[in-house]
């Protein structure tokens with residue numbers, strides 16, 4: 001599960017090889033392997049204003065390299081896949097929703113998705129778009145799909161880690177002409193490939209494990225449909241939610257280690273989940289890679305790595321706060337996917353329907369023995 005080296009769906013190369021080479025331009029004598037960030041508001045453009053590079057809100061060579069790289073990871077070996085980079089995951093999500101939906105359309109969102117989706121819902125509703133929601137687990141979105149223009153899937157869901165069967169949902173959506181977008185943030189393209197599972201769009205925040213160092217925000221949209229992407233591109237131009245060249249370059253640089261990070265962090269997440277498994281004070285433990293997790297069966301069918309996030313609940317808010325305070329090598333911080341482990345009491349934000357003692361734990365790239373020892377010690381100390 002943690003090595004894509006024999007993946008027949010790729011162009012004959014493993015994930016590590018693909019990650020270190022993704023998006024690199026053809027070698028040019030005396031030029032660097034990955035050209036540095038291009039800082040430009042405009043480009044020299046005498047005569048007729050034809051591209052590729054005219055104005056910095058529309059195009060930038062640093063984005064071009066990054067977009068190619070992400071496309072190669074999301075859909076290895078495929079021609080005609082288009083990727084657009086955005087300033088953040090929310091910019092990418094909004095670009096798909098607001099470019100595709102019109103007043104009178106219906107969209108299906110997950111009821112247990114990313115915590116900003118309720119705000120998005122309000123905005124959509126204000127524009128006369130009908131919003132239906134259903135939980136991710138048990139493919140419950142199928143029950144409210146009838147007549148929808150767009151189905152929005154988030155799997156595994158954040159922070160509850162439920163998984164839905166993407167192929168099954170896509171099958172039902174296709175049959176009635178509904179577009180499908182998958183939020184691929186938690187899995188990353190090395191964990192799952194939504195386009196291969198039949199989705200029209202793979203959309204993600206690159207802020208999390210994709211870039212993995214907790215030092216930038218980024219988002220992207222990938223699709224095979226030139227027509228769909230033309231409208232997403234138009235939306236990016238209108239709203240201007242573009243990544244800075246420095247962020248785009250840092251992101252591309254970080255992709256080279258994605259396979260290393262994803263393998264290590266996935267293995268660490270499983271180790272933490274296994275360590276928590278037998279603890280009496282831990283309830284509601286979820287990790288799609290645990291053999292007895294409710295998500296495991298479907299996850300194993302459509303995921304190649306199960307991600308770095310583990311969620312669980314401690315008996316009280318006070319116990320959860322003491323636990324977080326007692327951790328030495330795990331930072332109390334939001335977000336996830338970084339090389340440094342983080343954890344937080346999710347209820348402090350008020351946006352998710354979770355118990356007061358609910359912890360979202362993001363496994364980093366530390367040595368597994370150190371990480372597990374820190375977690376177990378903090379659990380013991382927080383009992384007092």
Ligand SMILES: *Cc1c(COP(=O)(O)O)cnc(C)c1O
Pocket residue numbers: 088089090091093114154158183185186204205206207208217218219
């Ligand atoms: C973080 C996150 C987002 C939003 O991404 P930003 O880069 O913070 O805008 C969207 N979806 C999921 C699942 C996320 O975890």
